[in-house]
Amino acid sequence: MSATCDHDHEFHVDRDNLIRALAAILPADALLYEREDLTPYECDGLSAYRQLPLVVAIPTSVEQVQAVLCTCYAMNVPVVARGAGTGLSGGALPHRQGVLLSLAKFKSIISIDTGNRSAVVQPGVRNLAISEAAKPHQLYYAPDPSSQIACSIGGNVAENSGGVHCLKYGLTVHNILKLKMVTIEGELITIGADALDAAGYDLLALMTGSEGMLGVIVEVTVKLLPTPERAQVILAAFDDVVKAGAAVGNIIAAGIIPAGLEMMDKLSIQAAEDFVHAGYPVDAEAILLCEVDGTNEEVSDHITAVREVLKRSGAIEVRTARDEAERATFWKGRKAAFPAVGRISPDYYCMDGTIPRKHLPTVLKGISDLSKEYGLRVANVFHAGDGNLHPLILYNANNPGELEKTEEFGGKILELCVEVGGTITGEHGVGMEKINQMCVQFNSAELTQFHAVKHAFDEKGLLNPGKAVPTLHRCAEFGATHVHHGALPFPELERF
Amino acid sequence: MNDISQALQQRVIDAMNRKKPLKIVGGDSKAFYGRETAGEILNVAGHSGILNYEPTELVATVRAGTPLRELEQAIRAQGQMLPFEPPHLGETATVGGTVATNLSGPRRPYAGSVRDHVLGVKIINGRGEILTFGGEVMKNVAGYDLSRLMAGALGTLGVLLEISFKVVPAPHKELTLYRSCSITSAISTMNSWAARPYPISGAAFDGENLYVRFSGSDSAVDAARKKFGGDELRDAADFWQRVRELRHGFFAGRQPLWRLSVAPAAPYIELPGKSFIDWGGAQRWYMGDADAERVRAAAVSGGGHAVMFRGGDRAQSFQPLAPVILRLHKNLKQAMDPMNILNPGRLYAAL
Ligand SMILES: Cc1cc2nc3c(=O)[nH]c(=O)nc-3n(C[C@H](O)[C@H](O)[C@H](O)COP(=O)(O)OP(=O)(O)OC[C@H]3O[C@@H](n4cnc5c(N)ncnc54)[C@H](O)[C@@H]3O)c2cc1C
Numbered sequence: 001m002s003a004t005c006d007h008d009h010e011f012h013v014d015r016d017n018l019i020r021a022l023a024a025i026l027p028a029d030a031l032l033y034e035r036e037d038l039t040p041y042e043c044d045g046l047s048a049y050r051q052l053p054l055v056v057a058i059p060t061s062v063e064q065v066q067a068v069l070c071t072c073y074a075m076n077v078p079v080v081a082r083g084a085g086t087g088l089s090g091g092a093l094p095h096r097q098g099v100l101l102s103l104a105k106f107k108s109i110i111s112i113d114t115g116n117r118s119a120v121v122q123p124g125v126r127n128l129a130i131s132e133a134a135k136p137h138q139l140y141y142a143p144d145p146s147s148q149i150a151c152s153i154g155g156n157v158a159e160n161s162g163g164v165h166c167l168k169y170g171l172t173v174h175n176i177l178k179l180k181m182v183t184i185e186g187e188l189i190t191i192g193a194d195a196l197d198a199a200g201y202d203l204l205a206l207m208t209g210s211e212g213m214l215g216v217i218v219e220v221t222v223k224l225l226p227t228p229e230r231a232q233v234i235l236a237a238f239d240d241v242v243k244a245g246a247a248v249g250n251i252i253a254a255g256i257i258p259a260g261l262e263m264m265d266k267l268s269i270q271a272a273e274d275f276v277h278a279g280y281p282v283d284a285e286a287i288l289l290c291e292v293d294g295t296n297e298e299v300s301d302h303i304t305a306v307r308e309v310l311k312r313s314g315a316i317e318v319r320t321a322r323d324e325a326e327r328a329t330f331w332k333g334r335k336a337a338f339p340a341v342g343r344i345s346p347d348y349y350c351m352d353g354t355i356p357r358k359h360l361p362t363v364l365k366g367i368s369d370l371s372k373e374y375g376l377r378v379a380n381v382f383h384a385g386d387g388n389l390h391p392l393i394l395y396n397a398n399n400p401g402e403l404e405k406t407e408e409f410g411g412k413i414l415e416l417c418v419e420v421g422g423t424i425t426g427e428h429g430v431g432m433e434k435i436n437q438m439c440v441q442f443n444s445a446e447l448t449q450f451h452a453v454k455h456a457f458d459e460k461g462l463l464n465p466g467k468a469v470p471t472l473h474r475c476a477e478f479g480a481t482h483v484h485h486g487a488l489p490f491p492e493l494e495r496f
Numbered sequence: 497m498n499d500i501s502q503a504l505q506q507r508v509i510d511a512m513n514r515k516k517p518l519k520i521v522g523g524d525s526k527a528f529y530g531r532e533t534a535g536e537i538l539n540v541a542g543h544s545g546i547l548n549y550e551p552t553e554l555v556a557t558v559r560a561g562t563p564l565r566e567l568e569q570a571i572r573a574q575g576q577m578l579p580f581e582p583p584h585l586g587e588t589a590t591v592g593g594t595v596a597t598n599l600s601g602p603r604r605p606y607a608g609s610v611r612d613h614v615l616g617v618k619i620i621n622g623r624g625e626i627l628t629f630g631g632e633v634m635k636n637v638a639g640y641d642l643s644r645l646m647a648g649a650l651g652t653l654g655v656l657l658e659i660s661f662k663v664v665p666a667p668h669k670e671l672t673l674y675r676s677c678s679i680t681s682a683i684s685t686m687n688s689w690a691a692r693p694y695p696i697s698g699a700a701f702d703g704e705n706l707y708v709r710f711s712g713s714d715s716a717v718d719a720a721r722k723k724f725g726g727d728e729l730r731d732a733a734d735f736w737q738r739v740r741e742l743r744h745g746f747f748a749g750r751q752p753l754w755r756l757s758v759a760p761a762a763p764y765i766e767l768p769g770k771s772f773i774d775w776g777g778a779q780r781w782y783m784g785d786a787d788a789e790r791v792r793a794a795a796v797s798g799g800g801h802a803v804m805f806r807g808g809d810r811a812q813s814f815q816p817l818a819p820v821i822l823r824l825h826k827n828l829k830q831a832m833d834p835m836n837i838l839n840p841g842r843l844y845a846a847l
Contacts, residue, residue: 167634183820193800197800202598383635423631425637457824
């Protein structure tokens with residue numbers, strides 16, 4: 001599957017002129033344009049989509065970022081920002097007529113303010129590096145995507161990334177205070193504040209999850225939280241996925257918001273166990289990992305309560321990690337779930353729908369039916385607490401047509417999520433990958449509103465063109481424009 | 497329970513066609529807040545009712561005209577709460593006004609703001625279109641986050657029709673400890689305690705005493721009592737209610753009342769008059785006659801901004817925006833409400 005650049009996003013860029021203009025503002029080692037130098041940037045974590053950019057710019061200062069954007073603005077050149085390239089939706093996929101702007105050199109933690117419990121970091125800083133730097137102060141940065149050893153905080157902001165702890169501690173949007181951002185016109189602006197709110201519209205919320213479509217983030221002030229006194233995890237095994245799903249609701253009904261609440265199904269349990277030997281019960285149909293954290297006393301109370309709920313919900317086995325080492329072991333299998341699945345299949349495709357939890361049985365049944373229909377296996381890994389599903393479709397890209405079949409299957413899963421009142425993406429973003437399913441989730445008036453918002457920041461449409469929000473033309477071709485509230489599909493096609 | 501969305505939509509379409517601005521009103525409890533806007537009144541209070549509340553999903557979806565009181569009662573009956581403790585500031589407060597003003601109570605620094613708990617909205621934009629953004633799930637990154645953008649926009653970007661909130665279980669137990677101290681030591685104590693992993697859910701200073709509230713399981717709250725010391729406040733629920741509703745004695749005066757939103761550990765901001773600290777240091781109420789320039793400069797030096805909350809020059813309610821930020825605001829307003837008919841001028845003159 002190569003990235004289909006639709007005609008709405010054609011630009012006419014003179015490569016030599018562009019290189020000359022950028023060479024005037026960037027040091028020689030910050031500008032790449034030979035084919036072999038461009039190749040490492042041709043895709044992000046969704047490697048099925050590949051595209052070479054015209055050039056890669058790797059600035060080292062904010063002034064250089066501003067200069068690159070000014071130049072691109074003046075010359076009408078598309079710009080795609082890139083952090084660590086771990087995104088799973090093709091968000092950082094280059095534009096073939098554009099500049100790939102890498103923030104990889106922005107790696108410093110500028111300051112840690114223990115009094116205000118915040119840290120100022122550059123966008124290329126790895127997620128985990130923030131918590132590591134804060135650790136001596138008994139503080140940490142809460143959102144912890146499974147990719148946290150690699151992904152950048154700039155990418156986290158652009159995707160509004162979550163992690164296993166976001167049910168209790170929130171997503172990226174709940175854990176940042178301030179951004180410095182460069183507009184497509186090259187202006188450096190500050191959004192948010194060191195305070196808990198800022199004057200005017202909540203541009204901080206709008207920027208979070210905007211997938212590099214509205215501006216380039218060059219500095220992030222994150223909130224830090226005190227490291228909990230204690231964290232303990234329980235592993236519960238079930239002979240039925242539906243029972244495991246019900247147990248999740250029962251824990252919450254007991255008034256407990258666990259720090260993490262994850263579910264794995266049989267295939268992922270087995271894959272993880274073969275890979276990291278976490279001691280998972282391989283005969284179980286599903287396991288739940290439930291972590292509670294807080295003060296010593298609170299954790300003791302909650303462990304007792306959660307164990308009871310799990311037993312009452314029909315768990316066939318309930319284990320509590322006795323120490324840090326065992327806690328790490330319990331988590332190891334979950335954290336390694338993706339690579340573990342990668343070992344049992346030549347390729348896998350990770351979906352990211354989110355549903356109201358009560359529909360879990362319906363959706364699981366639907367996925368399993370589709371799995372039979374398409375003849376492709378699925379391993380299910382969920383952020384169960386917040387209904388975020390990561391079905392991993394197993395396929396072999398070398399089998400002709402299998403990738404296309406997989407994509408179609410994935411699309412059906414997302415449509416099922418929308419049908420039960422959920423969303424096509426909980427945390428990985430739309431990017432290039434889910435652009436067609438956006439037509440299913442939103443009607444044309446809503447999509448038009450998104451385009452108008454984009455236009456408010458980027459009139460020329462140069463930032464990450466063609467991603468995140470489909471054009472109405474594209475939806476018409478996909479044939480799935482969502483029509484609700486009696487709205488006409490294309491009342492004003494040419495508005496933007 | 498009443499659905500008047502079609503009538504509301506028709507009003508917006510008419511207003512758009514006639515280029516006549518609308519003044520959106522819910523319970524009118526926060527009419528004093530922000531800049532004034534002239535326009536034909538669009539009353540959304542009639543659009544009411546709780547549409548969906550499922551305690552185990554931690555989600556409540558309500559029509560914007562629903563009385564805040566009604567929503568809170570329904571949630572409390574299930575042992576849950578709106579963690580942002582929104583101030584009602586009047587009997588008639590509606591859910592829509594709560595979101596439009598984005599005002600949050602004492603629990604805000606520890607549990608998040610109104611905005612933090614908005615999961616999705618249905619709105620009428622300035623083109624008279626009914627649009628849905630976000631949803632009823634905890635995580636949703638499809639499309640730009642226009643739901644949270646509505647929080648604090650004072651109705652200038654859309655007429656709120658429905659809002660889905662994240663709700664959470666109410667704590668088993670709460671305890672408030674207090675002790676007398678100086679303002680400087682109150683600020684440093686609030687912040688050093690907040691840097692430790694204890695279940696703090698409120699920290700305020702009224703000029704004399706530092707008050708710290710703990711929420712959580714019985715044993716956790718008891719442990720906090722031992723660790724922190726100080727006296728237990730007897731009428732604690734009433735105290736926090738008065739702080740939340742600005743009915744504490746501090747708020748009684750006639751002079752202009754300012755809200756300074758600053759970095760929590762910002763040093764004491766000295767201005768002529770009196771001050772009250774909430775949000776663990778991040779919200780400083782100031783009552784006095786200092787001129788606006790001085791108050792705003794003080795807030796900026798504390799890392800934030802100031803709002804003329806009540807009793808002063810309403811035309812200058814909010815901190816002026818930097819030029820590029822203002823341009824983006826105007827562009828956004830244009831994107832959502834091109835005819836400038838929704839609460840024009842309520843937030844800033846140019847919007
Ligand atoms: C094994 C694995 C596990 C994962 N687990 C999780 C998980 O648990 N939770 C989760 O949420 N995600 C997860 N992800 C997805 C991914 O790691 C996140 O989306 C991450 O935030 C991407 O960060 P990045 O630095 O790699 O960004 P990139 O992939 O480089 O970019 C992502 C998007 O952000 C934009 N962008 C990047 N930097 C900037 C900037 N400075 N300014 C403006 N725009 C920018 C890009 O244009 C692109 O649209 C996982 C990925 C992998 C491979």
